[in-house]
Amino acid sequence: MPRTPRQGRTRRRGSVLAGRTRPRGASRVVGLVVGWLLVLIGLAALVLPGPGLLALVAGLAVLAQQYEWARRWLQPVKRKAFAAAAQGVKSRRNIALSFTGALLLVLLGVLWGVHPPVPSWWPLEERWWLPGGWSVGSGLILSGLLAAAFIVYSIRRFRPQA
Structure with a gap:
């Protein structure tokens, strides 16, 4: 046809x-x-x-x-x-490391946004200390929250129920 x-x-x-x-x-x-x-x-x-x-x-x-x-x-x-x-969710160790990484991203984003004064140990010029402010910080926070959400999704989808 x-x-x-x-x-x-x-x-x-x-x-x-x-x-x-x-x-x-x-x-x-x-x-x-x-x-x-x-x-x-x-x-x-x-x-x-x-x-x-x-x-x-x-x-x-x-x-x-x-x-x-x-x-x-x-x-x-x-x-x-x-x-x-x-x-990434095969073992409890992997899950703990993944959540730790997501938490670090969120904390780093908050640090970036708050923009504390340049520490004495910083070897570069002051302008290179956490450039970008909240625009970069909010991106890091969002990445950390998305990573945590995907970790939870992966646990529910790929981990066998005990």
């Missing part, structure tokens, strides 16, 4: 979205902005404090509604993110 042009567009080779229509208009633009923003945050958080793989998965999930390449990348990145999350 011959396919109509519309069927050929929505049913791409093994596409997860086969038979669904793609967003149009404002919802498409919002989806693109949110998706790319999450991908950029995820890439940055791979090297900076924060849940990089999980933000990357969220961004790819949003972009997968629009792009075939995002659908192809989503599953392998999601597998790696979930494997890392499962490994």
Whole structure:
């Protein structure tokens, strides 16, 4: 049976979205902005404090509604993110270290925002002591809180119930 042009567009080779229509208009633009923003945050958080793989998965999930390449990348990145999350809560020691790291991020963010005077042991110029103020501090606090939330999620999802 011959396919109509519309069927050929929505049913791409093994596409997860086969038979669904793609967003149009404002919802498409919002989806693109949110998706790319999450991908950029995820890439940055791979090297900076924060849940990089999980933000990357969220961004790819949003972009997968629009792009075939995002659908192809989503599953392998999601597998790696979930494997890392499962490994992070494999033992009580890992959980304690993860929560300690999240708490340190929050405390460092508060310290950064409060901006205490430069200590006598600081070897660099005064302008290099905690630059950025609350803009940097709030980002660190948010990263710590997100990390704690993802740790709780990982414990509930990947830890066997005792």
